[in-house]
Amino acid sequence: MKRSRLLVVCGLLGLGICSVVALFSAIAGKPSLPVSAISTAIIPASAGAGLGMSRLTPTLPPARSASTPAPLSPTHRAASTAVPIAQPTASLTPTPDLPVLTQARLSRVIDGDTIDVVIGGQTLRVRLIGMDTPETNGAPICYGQEATAYTQQLIDAAGDKLWLEKDVSETDRYGRLLRYVWLTPSSGSAVGKMLDEMLVSGGYAQVSTFPPDVKYADRFVEAERAAKATRRGLWGACERFGAPLPAPTAVAAQPTVVRRPSSVVGDGDLPYDSSGPDRDCSDFATHAEAQRFFIAAGGPAKDPHRLDGDHDGIACESLP
Numbered sequence: 001m002k003r004s005r006l007l008v009v010c011g012l013l014g015l016g017i018c019s020v021v022a023l024f025s026a027i028a029g030k031p032s033l034p035v036s037a038i039s040t041a042i043i044p045a046s047a048g049a050g051l052g053m054s055r056l057t058p059t060l061p062p063a064r065s066a067s068t069p070a071p072l073s074p075t076h077r078a079a080s081t082a083v084p085i086a087q088p089t090a091s092l093t094p095t096p097d098l099p100v101l102t103q104a105r106l107s108r109v110i111d112g113d114t115i116d117v118v119i120g121g122q123t124l125r126v127r128l129i130g131m132d133t134p135e136t137n138g139a140p141i142c143y144g145q146e147a148t149a150y151t152q153q154l155i156d157a158a159g160d161k162l163w164l165e166k167d168v169s170e171t172d173r174y175g176r177l178l179r180y181v182w183l184t185p186s187s188g189s190a191v192g193k194m195l196d197e198m199l200v201s202g203g204y205a206q207v208s209t210f211p212p213d214v215k216y217a218d219r220f221v222e223a224e225r226a227a228k229a230t231r232r233g234l235w236g237a238c239e240r241f242g243a244p245l246p247a248p249t250a251v252a253a254q255p256t257v258v259r260r261p262s263s264v265v266g267d268g269d270l271p272y273d274s275s276g277p278d279r280d281c282s283d284f285a286t287h288a289e290a291q292r293f294f295i296a297a298g299g300p301a302k303d304p305h306r307l308d309g310d311h312d313g314i315a316c317e318s319l320p
Helices: 002-013 015-028 035-039 045-050 074-080 144-157 195-201 217-229 287-296
Strands: 101-111 114-119 122-128 161-165 177-184
Touching: 101 122, 101 144, 114 161, 122 195, 144 177, 144 195, 177 195, 195 217
Parallel strands: 122 177
Antiparallel strands: 101 114, 101 161, 114 122, 161 177
16 A cells, blocks of 8 residues: 555656655665666656645746747757868850950061061061961071061951960060961951961961970971971972972073174175175184174074074184
């Protein structure tokens, strides 16, 4: 009976008092129910009423509103302080970077790969990057004049307006600006026209790159390969790049033969009568003597004695 009442009391009053009862029972040597069994016992409501006790309503913690966060465990607390990781976004199709260009106006063409331009009222000399045209200074080089003329032609067609692109280096050792020269810049999907590349493609220049200025080296190499394969420009006209022009064949100056009047060249000045029998070069001792006879006989318009074999107005050239 006492034990039953203990169970009822424990069920109504909670675990704390049962722990105290269990302690006294242990001291008294009387076995008692385990605390866990006592705290989980289900007591009918009528049991308390039969003992003259009112059922105690347990006091619950206040309900949390939806806006009040629940307390976090240590694990969750650590996770909540971690830096959030950005979620990957869909990659966009990259747009090719357009080069930074400086607009200029042509002043004059120096040679195939060198020009003077005007920028902001100042005249500057520009050396085209990545290629080399035959020289025009000093000894004449095969296709040098043609390359200069082609550069002038292309720039004239563009209206003398140019766009300059820097690679890495600013100037060369001569103080010339190192630039790619665009006749028309690229815009959107439209590909611009680069003077450097057009000279190589047309066979007016060879590839000549110097690091670190090698941005378009691959394009220039491909353009030169195509020009050589089809023997365009200098690749078909010259023995090799930089070959000197052959020296012009010397043409002997033709002497001016002045026909003297017959009154000047008379028969008395000649060893033979100019209207007499046929004469050969062997009939004369010197070229001068034969020449006087030749003129007296009507040369160089007429040569009845056939003394001017090559018809150059000079008789018996083999004589001293």
